[in-house]
Amino acid sequence: MKRPAPVDAGAASERSLRWISSGVLLSLVAASFWSLDLRSSELLSLDSARRLADFAAELLHPDLQAAFLGKVADATLETLAMSTLGTLLAALLGLLVAFQRRLMHPPMAVLRAIPELVWASLLLVALGLGPFAGTLALALHTTGVLGRLYLEAFENLPDGPAFALTASGASPAQVFLYARLPQALPQLASYTLYRWENNIRAAAVLGVVGAGGLGQMLSFHLGLFQLGKASTVILVTLILVAVVDAASGVLRRRLG
Protein backbone atom coordinates (compact mmCIF):
# COMPACT_ATOMS: atom_id res chain seq x y z
CA MET A 1 0.00 0.00 0.00
CA LYS A 2 1.77 3.11 -1.22
CA ARG A 3 0.97 6.45 0.27
CA PRO A 4 0.81 9.45 -2.06
CA ALA A 5 3.38 12.17 -1.49
CA PRO A 6 1.95 14.79 0.88
CA VAL A 7 1.79 17.63 -1.63
CA ASP A 8 -1.85 17.79 -2.66
CA ALA A 9 -4.71 18.80 -0.38
CA GLY A 10 -6.28 15.30 -0.46
CA ALA A 11 -3.25 13.72 1.13
CA ALA A 12 -3.10 16.42 3.78
CA SER A 13 -6.74 15.90 4.75
CA GLU A 14 -6.19 12.16 4.75
CA ARG A 15 -3.34 12.64 7.18
CA SER A 16 -5.38 14.83 9.50
CA LEU A 17 -8.16 12.22 9.38
CA ARG A 18 -5.61 9.69 10.58
CA TRP A 19 -4.46 11.91 13.40
CA ILE A 20 -8.05 12.45 14.54
CA SER A 21 -8.90 8.76 14.29
CA SER A 22 -5.78 7.77 16.21
CA GLY A 23 -6.67 10.28 18.91
CA VAL A 24 -10.21 8.90 19.17
CA LEU A 25 -8.97 5.31 19.37
CA LEU A 26 -6.30 6.04 21.98
CA SER A 27 -8.67 7.97 24.24
CA LEU A 28 -11.24 5.18 23.90
CA VAL A 29 -8.63 2.65 25.01
CA ALA A 30 -7.47 4.81 27.90
CA ALA A 31 -11.03 5.47 29.08
CA SER A 32 -11.84 1.74 28.89
CA PHE A 33 -8.98 0.61 31.08
CA TRP A 34 -9.52 3.51 33.46
CA SER A 35 -13.26 2.93 33.94
CA LEU A 36 -13.30 -0.88 34.24
CA ASP A 37 -12.87 -2.38 37.64
CA LEU A 38 -10.41 -5.06 36.53
CA ARG A 39 -8.87 -5.66 39.96
CA SER A 40 -5.58 -6.09 38.12
CA SER A 41 -3.42 -5.96 41.22
CA GLU A 42 -5.48 -8.79 42.67
CA LEU A 43 -5.41 -10.71 39.36
CA LEU A 44 -1.66 -10.42 38.99
CA SER A 45 -0.93 -11.50 42.55
CA LEU A 46 0.92 -14.70 43.42
CA ASP A 47 -2.17 -16.06 45.15
CA SER A 48 -4.32 -15.73 42.05
CA ALA A 49 -1.58 -17.25 39.90
CA ARG A 50 -1.57 -20.29 42.17
CA ARG A 51 -5.37 -20.53 41.96
CA LEU A 52 -5.27 -20.30 38.17
CA ALA A 53 -2.58 -22.98 38.02
CA ASP A 54 -4.70 -25.33 40.13
CA PHE A 55 -7.68 -24.59 37.93
CA ALA A 56 -5.73 -25.29 34.75
CA ALA A 57 -4.22 -28.47 36.19
CA GLU A 58 -7.67 -29.82 36.97
CA LEU A 59 -8.84 -28.94 33.47
CA LEU A 60 -5.96 -30.97 32.04
CA HIS A 61 -7.47 -34.15 33.46
CA PRO A 62 -10.57 -34.84 31.39
CA ASP A 63 -13.03 -37.37 32.78
CA LEU A 64 -13.02 -40.30 30.35
CA GLN A 65 -15.22 -42.83 32.14
CA ALA A 66 -17.43 -44.81 29.79
CA ALA A 67 -20.70 -43.88 31.52
CA PHE A 68 -19.89 -40.18 31.34
CA LEU A 69 -18.70 -40.44 27.72
CA GLY A 70 -22.06 -41.99 26.86
CA LYS A 71 -23.85 -38.95 28.27
CA VAL A 72 -21.52 -36.63 26.39
CA ALA A 73 -22.26 -38.56 23.18
CA ASP A 74 -26.00 -38.00 23.70
CA ALA A 75 -25.43 -34.28 24.21
CA THR A 76 -23.22 -34.19 21.11
CA LEU A 77 -25.97 -35.77 18.99
CA GLU A 78 -28.44 -33.30 20.46
CA THR A 79 -26.16 -30.36 19.56
CA LEU A 80 -25.67 -31.71 16.04
CA ALA A 81 -29.42 -32.17 15.61
CA MET A 82 -30.17 -28.68 16.97
CA SER A 83 -27.78 -27.00 14.56
CA THR A 84 -28.83 -29.07 11.55
CA LEU A 85 -32.55 -28.73 12.13
CA GLY A 86 -32.21 -25.04 12.97
CA THR A 87 -30.30 -24.44 9.73
CA LEU A 88 -32.81 -26.49 7.68
CA LEU A 89 -35.75 -24.56 9.11
CA ALA A 90 -33.97 -21.28 8.41
CA ALA A 91 -33.24 -22.38 4.85
CA LEU A 92 -36.93 -23.15 4.26
CA LEU A 93 -38.03 -19.84 5.79
CA GLY A 94 -35.28 -18.05 3.86
CA LEU A 95 -36.60 -19.47 0.59
CA LEU A 96 -40.10 -18.28 1.43
CA VAL A 97 -38.68 -14.85 2.20
CA ALA A 98 -36.69 -14.72 -1.01
CA PHE A 99 -39.81 -15.58 -2.98
CA GLN A 100 -41.51 -12.53 -1.43
CA ARG A 101 -38.72 -10.17 -2.56
CA ARG A 102 -37.89 -6.67 -1.40
CA LEU A 103 -40.43 -6.07 1.36
CA MET A 104 -38.61 -8.59 3.52
CA HIS A 105 -35.29 -6.77 4.04
CA PRO A 106 -36.23 -4.87 7.27
CA PRO A 107 -37.70 -7.85 9.19
CA MET A 108 -34.65 -9.91 8.26
CA ALA A 109 -32.41 -7.20 9.70
CA VAL A 110 -34.28 -7.38 13.01
CA LEU A 111 -34.09 -11.20 13.12
CA ARG A 112 -30.34 -11.24 12.61
CA ALA A 113 -29.59 -8.22 14.82
CA ILE A 114 -30.58 -10.21 17.91
CA PRO A 115 -27.97 -12.84 18.83
CA GLU A 116 -28.94 -16.52 19.07
CA LEU A 117 -28.35 -16.50 22.80
CA VAL A 118 -30.83 -13.65 23.34
CA TRP A 119 -33.42 -15.37 21.14
CA ALA A 120 -32.91 -18.57 23.13
CA SER A 121 -33.43 -16.92 26.49
CA LEU A 122 -36.54 -15.17 25.19
CA LEU A 123 -37.98 -18.42 23.80
CA LEU A 124 -37.20 -20.26 27.02
CA VAL A 125 -39.70 -17.99 28.74
CA ALA A 126 -42.52 -19.38 26.60
CA LEU A 127 -41.33 -22.92 25.83
CA GLY A 128 -39.47 -23.96 28.94
CA LEU A 129 -35.98 -25.44 29.17
CA GLY A 130 -34.75 -27.81 26.48
CA PRO A 131 -33.33 -28.18 23.00
CA PHE A 132 -36.57 -27.20 21.22
CA ALA A 133 -36.21 -23.56 22.28
CA GLY A 134 -32.54 -23.66 21.25
CA THR A 135 -33.40 -25.04 17.82
CA LEU A 136 -35.99 -22.33 17.22
CA ALA A 137 -33.57 -19.66 18.43
CA LEU A 138 -30.98 -20.81 15.91
CA ALA A 139 -33.65 -20.94 13.21
CA LEU A 140 -34.80 -17.36 13.91
CA HIS A 141 -31.35 -15.76 13.86
CA THR A 142 -30.25 -17.83 10.87
CA THR A 143 -33.42 -16.95 8.95
CA GLY A 144 -32.35 -13.31 9.29
CA VAL A 145 -28.91 -14.08 7.90
CA LEU A 146 -29.92 -16.55 5.18
CA GLY A 147 -32.99 -14.52 4.20
CA ARG A 148 -30.75 -11.58 3.38
CA LEU A 149 -28.13 -13.68 1.58
CA TYR A 150 -30.82 -15.52 -0.43
CA LEU A 151 -32.54 -12.24 -1.33
CA GLU A 152 -29.25 -10.85 -2.57
CA ALA A 153 -28.45 -14.03 -4.48
CA PHE A 154 -31.81 -13.86 -6.27
CA GLU A 155 -31.51 -10.13 -6.92
CA ASN A 156 -28.15 -10.62 -8.64
CA LEU A 157 -29.27 -13.39 -11.00
CA PRO A 158 -29.19 -12.76 -14.74
CA ASP A 159 -32.78 -12.21 -15.90
CA GLY A 160 -32.60 -14.08 -19.23
CA PRO A 161 -34.07 -17.46 -18.28
CA ALA A 162 -36.86 -15.87 -16.20
CA PHE A 163 -37.78 -13.54 -19.09
CA ALA A 164 -37.82 -16.42 -21.53
CA LEU A 165 -40.16 -18.46 -19.35
CA THR A 166 -42.45 -15.50 -18.61
CA ALA A 167 -42.61 -14.66 -22.31
CA SER A 168 -43.71 -18.20 -23.11
CA GLY A 169 -46.53 -17.94 -20.57
CA ALA A 170 -45.15 -19.53 -17.41
CA SER A 171 -46.74 -18.58 -14.07
CA PRO A 172 -44.61 -16.81 -11.39
CA ALA A 173 -44.35 -20.06 -9.44
CA GLN A 174 -43.14 -21.90 -12.54
CA VAL A 175 -40.61 -19.17 -13.29
CA PHE A 176 -39.29 -19.48 -9.74
CA LEU A 177 -39.10 -23.27 -9.81
CA TYR A 178 -37.67 -23.75 -13.30
CA ALA A 179 -35.51 -20.65 -13.84
CA ARG A 180 -34.58 -18.69 -10.75
CA LEU A 181 -34.26 -21.50 -8.19
CA PRO A 182 -32.00 -23.77 -10.30
CA GLN A 183 -29.87 -20.74 -11.22
CA ALA A 184 -29.33 -19.72 -7.60
CA LEU A 185 -29.18 -23.18 -6.03
CA PRO A 186 -25.37 -23.68 -5.91
CA GLN A 187 -24.90 -20.33 -4.19
CA LEU A 188 -27.79 -20.92 -1.78
CA ALA A 189 -26.37 -24.32 -0.83
CA SER A 190 -22.95 -22.84 -0.21
CA TYR A 191 -24.37 -20.08 2.02
CA THR A 192 -26.44 -22.64 3.92
CA LEU A 193 -23.46 -24.89 4.59
CA TYR A 194 -21.48 -21.90 5.79
CA ARG A 195 -24.25 -21.04 8.26
CA TRP A 196 -24.40 -24.66 9.37
CA GLU A 197 -20.73 -24.41 10.40
CA ASN A 198 -21.61 -21.25 12.31
CA ASN A 199 -24.62 -22.81 13.96
CA ILE A 200 -22.76 -25.82 15.27
CA ARG A 201 -20.62 -23.37 17.26
CA ALA A 202 -23.68 -21.46 18.40
CA ALA A 203 -25.57 -24.65 19.31
CA ALA A 204 -22.65 -25.78 21.43
CA VAL A 205 -22.96 -22.72 23.68
CA LEU A 206 -26.73 -22.06 23.65
CA GLY A 207 -27.14 -24.59 26.44
CA VAL A 208 -25.51 -22.11 28.78
CA VAL A 209 -28.91 -20.46 29.18
CA GLY A 210 -30.66 -23.84 29.41
CA ALA A 211 -31.37 -24.62 25.76
CA GLY A 212 -29.94 -28.14 25.74
CA GLY A 213 -26.92 -29.77 24.12
CA LEU A 214 -23.26 -29.69 25.08
CA GLY A 215 -23.47 -26.15 26.47
CA GLN A 216 -25.99 -27.20 29.07
CA MET A 217 -23.71 -30.03 30.23
CA LEU A 218 -20.76 -27.66 30.34
CA SER A 219 -22.45 -25.04 32.46
CA PHE A 220 -23.95 -27.73 34.71
CA HIS A 221 -20.59 -29.34 35.50
CA LEU A 222 -18.78 -26.03 35.76
CA GLY A 223 -21.45 -24.92 38.20
CA LEU A 224 -20.51 -27.87 40.41
CA PHE A 225 -16.79 -27.19 39.83
CA GLN A 226 -16.39 -30.61 38.20
CA LEU A 227 -13.59 -29.38 35.98
CA GLY A 228 -12.57 -32.78 34.65
CA LYS A 229 -16.06 -33.36 33.25
CA ALA A 230 -16.21 -29.80 31.90
CA SER A 231 -12.90 -30.35 30.18
CA THR A 232 -14.22 -33.49 28.44
CA VAL A 233 -17.24 -31.54 27.19
CA ILE A 234 -14.97 -28.78 25.81
CA LEU A 235 -12.75 -31.32 24.06
CA VAL A 236 -15.75 -33.02 22.46
CA THR A 237 -17.09 -29.61 21.36
CA LEU A 238 -13.78 -28.86 19.64
CA ILE A 239 -13.83 -32.24 17.88
CA LEU A 240 -17.46 -31.80 16.80
CA VAL A 241 -16.76 -28.33 15.38
CA ALA A 242 -13.69 -29.59 13.51
CA VAL A 243 -15.61 -32.56 12.05
CA VAL A 244 -18.52 -30.39 10.91
CA ASP A 245 -16.11 -27.86 9.37
CA ALA A 246 -14.38 -30.64 7.45
CA ALA A 247 -17.67 -32.18 6.29
CA SER A 248 -19.03 -28.82 5.19
CA GLY A 249 -15.76 -28.04 3.41
CA VAL A 250 -15.94 -31.29 1.44
CA LEU A 251 -19.58 -30.66 0.53
CA ARG A 252 -18.87 -27.08 -0.52
CA ARG A 253 -15.93 -28.10 -2.71
CA ARG A 254 -18.11 -30.70 -4.38
CA LEU A 255 -20.69 -27.98 -5.13
CA GLY A 256 -18.04 -26.06 -6.99
Added chain:
Amino acid sequence: MSRGALPVTSLHDPQGPGRLLGAVLSLAAVVWMMHLTEFDPAALVDPANQRTALHFAAGLFPPTHDAGFLRMMLQETWRTVAIATAGTVLAMLLALPAAVLVTRVLSLSALGGRATRKPWLPRAVRQGLRLLLVLLRSVPELVWALLLVRAVGLGPAAGVLAIAITYSGMLGKVYAEIFESADSAPTVALLHQGAGRVQGFLYGLLPQCSDELISYTVYRWECAIRSSVVLGFVGAGGLGQLIEQSIRMFAGGEVSALILVFILLVVLADATSALLRRAWA
Protein backbone atom coordinates in the same frame (compact mmCIF):
# COMPACT_ATOMS: atom_id res chain seq x y z
CA MET B 1 -43.79 -30.94 -29.06
CA SER B 2 -45.99 -33.97 -28.88
CA ARG B 3 -45.17 -36.39 -26.14
CA GLY B 4 -46.09 -39.39 -28.27
CA ALA B 5 -43.10 -38.77 -30.52
CA LEU B 6 -40.63 -39.33 -27.70
CA PRO B 7 -39.35 -42.85 -27.09
CA VAL B 8 -40.92 -44.33 -23.98
CA THR B 9 -37.54 -44.99 -22.31
CA SER B 10 -36.89 -41.24 -21.99
CA LEU B 11 -39.70 -40.95 -19.43
CA HIS B 12 -37.86 -43.33 -17.17
CA ASP B 13 -35.49 -41.62 -14.75
CA PRO B 14 -32.36 -43.79 -14.49
CA GLN B 15 -31.45 -42.10 -11.21
CA GLY B 16 -34.98 -42.51 -9.83
CA PRO B 17 -34.35 -45.29 -7.28
CA GLY B 18 -31.25 -43.56 -5.93
CA ARG B 19 -33.11 -40.28 -5.56
CA LEU B 20 -36.05 -41.96 -3.86
CA LEU B 21 -33.70 -43.68 -1.42
CA GLY B 22 -31.92 -40.39 -0.73
CA ALA B 23 -35.22 -38.62 -0.08
CA VAL B 24 -36.45 -41.35 2.26
CA LEU B 25 -33.15 -41.40 4.18
CA SER B 26 -33.10 -37.59 4.53
CA LEU B 27 -36.66 -37.61 5.75
CA ALA B 28 -35.81 -40.30 8.30
CA ALA B 29 -32.83 -38.24 9.46
CA VAL B 30 -35.02 -35.17 9.88
CA VAL B 31 -37.58 -37.14 11.89
CA TRP B 32 -34.80 -38.54 14.09
CA MET B 33 -33.38 -35.07 14.66
CA MET B 34 -36.84 -33.77 15.53
CA HIS B 35 -37.04 -36.51 18.13
CA LEU B 36 -33.56 -35.60 19.49
CA THR B 37 -34.38 -31.91 19.82
CA GLU B 38 -37.76 -32.65 21.43
CA PHE B 39 -39.23 -30.79 18.47
CA ASP B 40 -42.82 -30.07 19.38
CA PRO B 41 -44.71 -27.49 17.31
CA ALA B 42 -47.73 -28.17 19.54
CA ALA B 43 -45.84 -26.42 22.36
CA LEU B 44 -46.10 -23.24 20.30
CA VAL B 45 -49.90 -23.32 20.34
CA ASP B 46 -50.28 -24.78 23.81
CA PRO B 47 -52.69 -22.42 25.65
CA ALA B 48 -50.61 -22.28 28.85
CA ASN B 49 -47.46 -21.44 26.90
CA GLN B 50 -49.33 -18.91 24.82
CA ARG B 51 -50.65 -17.22 27.92
CA THR B 52 -47.10 -16.86 29.30
CA ALA B 53 -45.82 -15.64 25.95
CA LEU B 54 -48.66 -13.16 25.46
CA HIS B 55 -48.28 -11.90 29.01
CA PHE B 56 -44.56 -11.37 28.39
CA ALA B 57 -45.16 -9.82 24.95
CA ALA B 58 -47.74 -7.43 26.39
CA GLY B 59 -45.12 -6.25 28.87
CA LEU B 60 -42.64 -5.46 26.09
CA PHE B 61 -44.45 -2.24 25.31
CA PRO B 62 -43.76 0.46 26.35
CA PRO B 63 -40.00 0.07 26.82
CA THR B 64 -38.95 1.11 30.33
CA HIS B 65 -37.64 4.68 30.18
CA ASP B 66 -37.53 6.15 33.70
CA ALA B 67 -34.41 8.16 34.49
CA GLY B 68 -32.91 5.60 36.86
CA PHE B 69 -33.13 2.76 34.39
CA LEU B 70 -31.83 4.91 31.54
CA ARG B 71 -28.81 5.87 33.62
CA MET B 72 -28.16 2.23 34.45
CA MET B 73 -28.46 1.26 30.78
CA LEU B 74 -26.04 3.98 29.76
CA GLN B 75 -23.56 2.83 32.36
CA GLU B 76 -23.77 -0.81 31.32
CA THR B 77 -23.57 0.10 27.62
CA TRP B 78 -20.32 1.93 28.28
CA ARG B 79 -19.08 -1.06 30.27
CA THR B 80 -19.85 -3.31 27.29
CA VAL B 81 -17.85 -1.01 24.99
CA ALA B 82 -15.02 -0.81 27.52
CA ILE B 83 -14.84 -4.60 27.92
CA ALA B 84 -14.69 -5.01 24.14
CA THR B 85 -12.05 -2.29 23.76
CA ALA B 86 -9.81 -3.50 26.57
CA GLY B 87 -10.15 -7.10 25.37
CA THR B 88 -9.26 -6.19 21.80
CA VAL B 89 -6.21 -4.17 22.89
CA LEU B 90 -4.92 -7.03 25.05
CA ALA B 91 -5.57 -9.45 22.18
CA MET B 92 -3.57 -7.20 19.86
CA LEU B 93 -0.66 -7.05 22.31
CA LEU B 94 -0.63 -10.87 22.50
CA ALA B 95 -1.20 -11.47 18.80
CA LEU B 96 1.47 -9.16 17.41
CA PRO B 97 4.51 -10.91 18.92
CA ALA B 98 2.97 -14.31 18.18
CA ALA B 99 2.44 -13.36 14.54
CA VAL B 100 6.00 -12.03 14.26
CA LEU B 101 7.38 -15.30 15.60
CA VAL B 102 5.19 -17.37 13.29
CA THR B 103 6.13 -15.41 10.16
CA ARG B 104 8.63 -17.26 8.00
CA VAL B 105 9.97 -14.17 6.25
CA LEU B 106 11.51 -12.97 9.50
CA SER B 107 13.19 -16.27 10.24
CA LEU B 108 16.96 -15.92 10.46
CA SER B 109 17.48 -19.63 10.11
CA ALA B 110 15.57 -19.63 6.83
CA LEU B 111 18.06 -17.15 5.37
CA GLY B 112 20.56 -19.92 4.88
CA GLY B 113 24.25 -19.32 4.95
CA ARG B 114 24.16 -19.14 8.71
CA ALA B 115 24.57 -22.59 10.21
CA THR B 116 22.28 -23.18 13.16
CA ARG B 117 23.01 -25.89 15.64
CA LYS B 118 19.41 -27.04 15.91
CA PRO B 119 17.73 -26.51 12.54
CA TRP B 120 14.49 -28.17 13.67
CA LEU B 121 13.97 -25.92 16.66
CA PRO B 122 12.65 -22.75 14.96
CA ARG B 123 10.23 -24.75 12.91
CA ALA B 124 8.96 -26.63 15.96
CA VAL B 125 8.44 -23.36 17.84
CA ARG B 126 6.57 -21.90 14.89
CA GLN B 127 4.29 -24.94 14.53
CA GLY B 128 3.67 -25.06 18.27
CA LEU B 129 2.71 -21.42 18.33
CA ARG B 130 0.38 -21.90 15.35
CA LEU B 131 -1.33 -24.76 17.15
CA LEU B 132 -1.72 -22.61 20.25
CA LEU B 133 -3.38 -19.87 18.21
CA VAL B 134 -5.77 -22.43 16.70
CA LEU B 135 -6.66 -23.67 20.19
CA LEU B 136 -7.23 -20.15 21.51
CA ARG B 137 -9.68 -19.25 18.75
CA SER B 138 -11.42 -22.64 18.49
CA VAL B 139 -12.86 -22.57 22.00
CA PRO B 140 -15.85 -20.18 21.78
CA GLU B 141 -15.47 -16.97 23.78
CA LEU B 142 -18.53 -17.86 25.83
CA VAL B 143 -16.80 -21.03 27.01
CA TRP B 144 -13.66 -19.07 27.91
CA ALA B 145 -15.89 -16.65 29.80
CA LEU B 146 -17.62 -19.49 31.68
CA LEU B 147 -14.23 -20.88 32.71
CA LEU B 148 -12.82 -17.48 33.64
CA VAL B 149 -15.86 -16.55 35.70
CA ARG B 150 -15.05 -19.62 37.81
CA ALA B 151 -11.32 -18.87 37.84
CA VAL B 152 -11.20 -15.12 38.47
CA GLY B 153 -14.73 -14.44 39.71
CA LEU B 154 -17.73 -12.60 38.31
CA GLY B 155 -17.19 -9.21 36.69
CA PRO B 156 -15.68 -7.44 33.73
CA ALA B 157 -12.22 -8.99 34.19
CA ALA B 158 -13.60 -12.35 33.02
CA GLY B 159 -15.13 -10.73 29.94
CA VAL B 160 -11.99 -8.80 29.05
CA LEU B 161 -9.82 -11.90 29.38
CA ALA B 162 -12.26 -14.07 27.41
CA ILE B 163 -12.19 -11.62 24.51
CA ALA B 164 -8.41 -11.19 24.80
CA ILE B 165 -7.88 -14.97 24.60
CA THR B 166 -10.25 -15.74 21.72
CA TYR B 167 -9.36 -12.68 19.70
CA SER B 168 -5.61 -13.11 20.11
CA GLY B 169 -6.04 -16.45 18.33
CA MET B 170 -7.99 -14.82 15.49
CA LEU B 171 -5.81 -11.71 15.22
CA GLY B 172 -2.59 -13.75 15.42
CA LYS B 173 -3.65 -15.86 12.46
CA VAL B 174 -4.71 -12.91 10.32
CA TYR B 175 -1.68 -10.77 11.26
CA ALA B 176 0.61 -13.64 10.24
CA GLU B 177 -1.25 -13.95 6.94
CA ILE B 178 -0.86 -10.21 6.32
CA PHE B 179 2.88 -10.45 7.04
CA GLU B 180 3.27 -13.47 4.77
CA SER B 181 1.48 -11.78 1.90
CA ALA B 182 3.61 -8.61 2.11
CA ASP B 183 6.56 -8.04 -0.18
CA SER B 184 9.44 -9.85 1.51
CA ALA B 185 12.24 -8.14 -0.48
CA PRO B 186 12.84 -5.18 1.88
CA THR B 187 12.90 -7.42 4.95
CA VAL B 188 15.21 -10.00 3.40
CA ALA B 189 17.51 -7.20 2.19
CA LEU B 190 17.70 -5.80 5.73
CA LEU B 191 18.36 -9.22 7.24
CA HIS B 192 21.12 -9.86 4.70
CA GLN B 193 22.72 -6.57 5.69
CA GLY B 194 22.97 -7.90 9.21
CA ALA B 195 19.83 -6.38 10.70
CA GLY B 196 18.28 -8.26 13.57
CA ARG B 197 14.84 -9.81 13.55
CA VAL B 198 13.29 -6.85 15.37
CA GLN B 199 14.93 -4.31 13.04
CA GLY B 200 13.88 -6.30 10.00
CA PHE B 201 10.32 -6.34 11.29
CA LEU B 202 10.15 -2.67 12.29
CA TYR B 203 11.79 -1.25 9.17
CA GLY B 204 11.08 -3.87 6.51
CA LEU B 205 7.72 -5.50 7.23
CA LEU B 206 5.69 -3.29 9.56
CA PRO B 207 5.62 -0.11 7.40
CA GLN B 208 4.06 -2.09 4.54
CA CYS B 209 1.44 -3.76 6.71
CA SER B 210 0.48 -1.24 9.40
CA ASP B 211 -2.58 0.10 7.57
CA GLU B 212 -4.01 -3.35 7.00
CA LEU B 213 -3.27 -4.38 10.60
CA ILE B 214 -5.09 -1.36 12.04
CA SER B 215 -8.03 -1.74 9.68
CA TYR B 216 -8.51 -5.40 10.54
CA THR B 217 -8.13 -4.78 14.27
CA VAL B 218 -10.80 -2.07 14.17
CA TYR B 219 -13.11 -4.50 12.36
CA ARG B 220 -12.49 -7.07 15.10
CA TRP B 221 -13.24 -4.45 17.75
CA GLU B 222 -16.67 -4.06 16.19
CA CYS B 223 -17.18 -7.84 16.45
CA ALA B 224 -15.94 -7.76 20.04
CA ILE B 225 -18.70 -5.34 21.01
CA ARG B 226 -21.28 -7.85 19.85
CA SER B 227 -19.46 -10.67 21.68
CA SER B 228 -19.16 -8.68 24.86
CA VAL B 229 -22.95 -8.30 25.04
CA VAL B 230 -23.35 -12.07 24.85
CA LEU B 231 -20.63 -12.61 27.47
CA GLY B 232 -22.72 -10.67 29.96
CA PHE B 233 -25.15 -13.60 29.99
CA VAL B 234 -22.69 -15.69 31.98
CA GLY B 235 -21.90 -12.91 34.44
CA ALA B 236 -19.13 -10.97 32.73
CA GLY B 237 -20.93 -7.65 33.20
CA GLY B 238 -22.33 -5.14 30.73
CA LEU B 239 -25.58 -5.00 28.74
CA GLY B 240 -25.85 -8.79 28.42
CA GLN B 241 -26.00 -9.28 32.16
CA LEU B 242 -28.78 -6.70 32.39
CA ILE B 243 -30.73 -8.40 29.55
CA GLU B 244 -30.38 -11.78 31.24
CA GLN B 245 -31.59 -10.42 34.59
CA SER B 246 -34.56 -8.64 33.03
CA ILE B 247 -35.65 -11.74 31.12
CA ARG B 248 -35.40 -13.80 34.29
CA MET B 249 -37.56 -11.28 36.13
CA PHE B 250 -40.13 -11.26 33.28
CA ALA B 251 -39.63 -7.48 33.04
CA GLY B 252 -40.78 -7.12 29.43
CA GLY B 253 -40.42 -3.35 29.26
CA GLU B 254 -36.81 -3.55 30.40
CA VAL B 255 -36.07 -6.30 27.90
CA SER B 256 -37.41 -4.32 24.95
CA ALA B 257 -35.56 -1.17 26.07
CA LEU B 258 -32.32 -3.12 26.42
CA ILE B 259 -32.69 -4.81 23.04
CA LEU B 260 -33.34 -1.42 21.40
CA VAL B 261 -30.21 -0.04 23.04
CA PHE B 262 -28.25 -3.11 21.95
CA ILE B 263 -29.33 -2.71 18.32
CA LEU B 264 -28.48 0.99 18.47
CA LEU B 265 -25.06 0.17 19.90
CA VAL B 266 -24.34 -2.36 17.14
CA VAL B 267 -25.37 0.13 14.45
CA LEU B 268 -23.21 2.86 16.04
CA ALA B 269 -20.19 0.56 16.38
CA ASP B 270 -20.65 -0.49 12.76
CA ALA B 271 -20.67 3.14 11.58
CA THR B 272 -17.72 4.13 13.78
CA SER B 273 -15.69 1.18 12.61
CA ALA B 274 -16.44 1.99 8.97
CA LEU B 275 -15.41 5.61 9.53
CA LEU B 276 -12.18 4.67 11.32
CA ARG B 277 -11.29 2.09 8.71
CA ARG B 278 -11.73 4.64 5.95
CA ALA B 279 -8.87 6.58 7.57
CA TRP B 280 -6.60 3.58 7.01
CA ALA B 281 -8.13 2.33 3.78
